Amino acid sequence: MYIYNTEVNSELKELFSDFLSIYSSYDEIREVAPSFDNFSSLKEELIDTWNIFNLDKEKIIDLIKGICPEFYIENSDLFSKSVAVRESAQDTYIKEHSILKCNDWDEFVTEITTNIRFNIDLFNKSIFKDVLAAFEEIMDVEVTPHYFRGRIVDKLSYKIDEMGAPPKEQSGNGRANPKGIPCLYLASSEKTCAMEIRAGLHDKITIGEFALEKEIKIINLINIDKISPFSINNVRAHYVNKKYLKRMSAELSKTLGNNSSDLEYLPTQYIADFIKSLGYDGIKFKSTLDPKGHNLAIFNLGSFDCKYVTPYKVENFDVSIGIF
Template structure:
């Protein structure tokens, strides 16, 4: 039997299957003539697909069969018990298959383990880390608490000296997303004119210190340079209205940048981490962080709503990776999922192209009906 790259979301597994450089028809997602993995070869040859069998067998060690007869104390974890395929579907980004097909694929790929322990594949299981409070406290980003608990704490309890964050754990995940941005990369910044006149180039940089309003990644008074890959998306992001005059400046990156790419924070591969249990217990938090970065904001959004992601930004600002400071953050535009924005902590890392300053007047606005209101 064969599975293929389309069966997976995991970037590491997809890359390994492509590297095999074999094409075929998939028995699980039914894609035709795609990069595929021959399961029989994988079972019989540990070098095939860089020992993909070994890595998937390692996932089994993260779970334990949920047996109330052996330990009635487990009853409090009843809501966390699911079949193995469902656990991997809900709490990892490994597969691009429904749970029933994941189950079939696991039983084929891990056939030897399935013969040894069918109960692990067919019965309800729970993640092992749930049985160890100290493990969650030491390895959880928020010491075993949720993203929602962190939001409440940072907004209403301990704004500047949060004690509920394992910062070193969080920075491990940030480091795994680090990317370089080459010299010459081009981005745009848009602003709405307050007086109906085009905005001069000297006023198109980061907002001055003390004047800058609160943003998704900067606290009030701290001026960072927000840039966008596309000029039209940059205009949409500033929430311009009909007849507004918008000036757009073009910037070119003047030196190679070291960025934390938050657009990848929920796409990290579990297989790239030695401590897979740590990944597993923090997976939901990484997804909540991703959601917070992509959540649309209105002009009426209160300053306090930005506090959690401002905290994240401050943490990244003072990171060092391989002895180098981080220059900024890359993230998904809230307007367009295919567009990337960046925020630079030092605006001097980008040069404004003086002859590329353009002014537009908004003449048309389109609307999208997201859902029916009753």
């Protein structure tokens, strides 16, 4: 176990001083943006916005004092008054650094579903590209666990070669792919898999177990709220875009009914297509049906291979499954 002695060690001093300097006190913000009203305490920001410390909020300030005492002395207002990131109160900065040019997710959805679809220009693509870099994840063959894909069947079982992504002529609309462009959707467990395909009581399903065949690079949108500010190139830009990133993750995870309109897929398809155009091999996102699970949308279809198939039968509505 490594113990950081604030009286001896100094490695964190510059990191925290640079990071904390993105904040300004209530009085400073109100001087430049009198109507701005989105303030909180610094300790709440560190816990609720950045998830930096697993500590009681009341102990955080004492820890900061120990890590960077000079910064604490020189910026006492940040620790005694409400704070905000100055750039989040500046319309010019938001316009130049927001992922969405319109600065409104619902307006983006309306535009892409009812007005301009293929040449929509509501994303600041260079900003989005830079922000996405914080969520890059390398999936390595040696350490990546197996993933699962399920299919409801009316026969005994599907075969291994029938468990991959559907061919392009049978590929329908999905969260991360438009009709005609195949995408391999995988789940982190058999249970998550069964829940995601919305199997009903007494349904027979085949679940294929997939192994990663080669190293791939994906965008991981699962832990948006837990991304370290110390791993981000532009913390201020990330801060003003955090609400959009959370919304994207939620939209990718959202369950759509069988009768949902294809239009409902358009916003996430646009985002996924842009991520794919940057050379990423897939996206990782939460499962709303199984809070303990997550999903992959894999663009690089040859990166995973089905190794085994197992037939199951849904035995109750809690999606408890048993081999038959």
